[in-house]
Amino acid sequence: MNWYIKVLKNFTDFQGRARRKEYWMFALIHFIIMIILVSIDMALGLGGGAQGYGILSGLYSLILLIPSLAVAVRRLHDTGKSGWWILIGFVPAVGAIVLLIFMLLDSQSGSNKWGNNPKGE
Numbered sequence: 779m780n781w782y783i784k785v786l787k788n789f790t791d792f793q794g795r796a797r798r799k800e801y802w803m804f805a806l807i808h809f810i811i812m813i814i815l816v817s818i819d820m821a822l823g824l825g826g827g828a829q830g831y832g833i834l835s836g837l838y839s840l841i842l843l844i845p846s847l848a849v850a851v852r853r854l855h856d857t858g859k860s861g862w863w864i865l866i867g868f869v870p871a872v873g874a875i876v877l878l879i880f881m882l883l884d885s886q887s888g889s890n891k892w893g894n895n896p897k898g899e
Contacts, residue, residue, distance in 0.1 A: 782807040788852075789845035792861060796852035797885055797896040804849055808842060850881070855892035857883040 781803035788794075812835055819825055819832025831839070851861035857880055866873040885895050 779807065785845050785849045789848050792848050792851045793855075793892060794852050795856040795885070795890075795893050795896050796849050797856060798853070798882070800896070801849055801853040801881060804846075808846070811838065852892075853881055855890070856885045856896065858886040858890050 781800050784800065785796075785804040815835040815838050816831065819834050822832075824834060825832030825836070847864065850864055854861050854863050859880060863880060864877070867877045869876075885897055888895060
């Protein structure tokens with residue numbers, strides 16, 4: 779849970795680096811919370827439709843949009859890529875695969891132009 783809170787505290791930081799563990803722990807906790815909120819939305823009949831998103835899960839997603847983008851950009855910085863690479867996600871199918879590969883890559887050793895390695899190497 780500390781990784782999740784760390785991302786929320788650094789929601790305006792698009793400049794630094796985020797190690798793999800920080801990104802994926804945030805993603806895991808975010809996913810679990812979304813499952814719970816979608817279930818509550820469906821149980822209470824607060825929207826839904828084909829996607830299953832309702833008021834609670836939609837509001838939560840909107841609130842977490844900027845922190846999610848910030849940690850993704852910092853993760854790209856950690857691998858030595860520019861944060862602008864996040865835009866490749868708009869390319870159907872291929873973009874998501876490329877972004878997933880970038881997020882799975884190990885940190886770039888030592889310092890890069892976005893700061894020191896967060897692993898402390």
